[in-house]
Amino acid sequence: MKELILEMENYAKEKSVPIIEKDSIAYIMRYIKANNVRNILEIGSAIGYSAILMASSSKEVKVTTIERDETRYMECLKNVKKCGLDKEINVVFQDALDVNLTGVTYDLIFIDAAKGQYKKFFEKFQYFLAPGGVIITDNLKFHGYVGKKETIDSKNLRGIVDKIEGYIDFLKNNEEFDTEFIDIGDGISISRRKNENK
Numbered sequence: 001m002k003e004l005i006l007e008m009e010n011y012a013k014e015k016s017v018p019i020i021e022k023d024s025i026a027y028i029m030r031y032i033k034a035n036n037v038r039n040i041l042e043i044g045s046a047i048g049y050s051a052i053l054m055a056s057s058s059k060e061v062k063v064t065t066i067e068r069d070e071t072r073y074m075e076c077l078k079n080v081k082k083c084g085l086d087k088e089i090n091v092v093f094q095d096a097l098d099v100n101l102t103g104v105t106y107d108l109i110f111i112d113a114a115k116g117q118y119k120k121f122f123e124k125f126q127y128f129l130a131p132g133g134v135i136i137t138d139n140l141k142f143h144g145y146v147g148k149k150e151t152i153d154s155k156n157l158r159g160i161v162d163k164i165e166g167y168i169d170f171l172k173n174n175e176e177f178d179t180e181f182i183d184i185g186d187g188i189s190i191s192r193r194k195n196e197n198k
């Protein structure tokens with residue numbers, strides 16, 4: 001298992017797959033254990049790195065993870081099998097915005113896909129949060145670019161940073177959710193429904 005994780009880290013580096021930073025996944029794994037998280041929904045599997053680590057944080061954990069890129073989806077499936085976690089991790093090959101969920105709720109929803117669509121993901125998946133559940137979002141610093149738009153030459157990149165800044169404002173001004181911003185890894189946020197005693 002440890003070896004597989006290392007292999008995945010190397011693969012990600014070689015192929016420039018943006019897997020989560022170690023501090024951030026360690027934080028999420030601690031959260032999972034401390035809060036008895038059972039059901040997790042992940043938006044953006046890539047090669048399965050974060051899904052595998054989340055699923056392995058405790059025996060009871062089940063992860064549904066969504067990926068729209070076929071190569072990454074296949075790689076993810078392969079890695080999940082290699083880890084012997086096929087019963088715990090359900091990999092869905094689809095665009096998350098097209099996925100139809102019914103009758104399920106999640107204790108943790110991890111948003112880690114296209115940065116420009118964060119708000120759409122939040123707005124769609126908030127209805128699938130179990131009581132006391134949280135929505136965690138990754139890459140809110142976007143490699144240090146957030147808050148430093150004037151230093152970016154690429155118009156595309158500036159557009160993404162704009163969207164992330166918009167998402168941060170959306171979270172800060174959200175009437176239904178309280179959000180804590182945590183300065184670890186590439187920056188994560190953790191959002192909870194207001195008026196829940198947890």
Ligand code: SAH
Pocket residue numbers: 018019020043044045046047048049050051066067068069072094095096097112113114117
């Ligand atoms: N969570 C992974 C990293 C995910 S990288 C980890 O830390 O190990 C982001 C992934 O989201 C990419 O593989 C990309 O193909 C996928 N993605 C982007 N937009 C998506 C969408 N709308 N639906 C599903 N997957 C998406």
Ligand code: MG
Pocket residue numbers: 018019020112138139
């Ligand atoms: Mg990420």
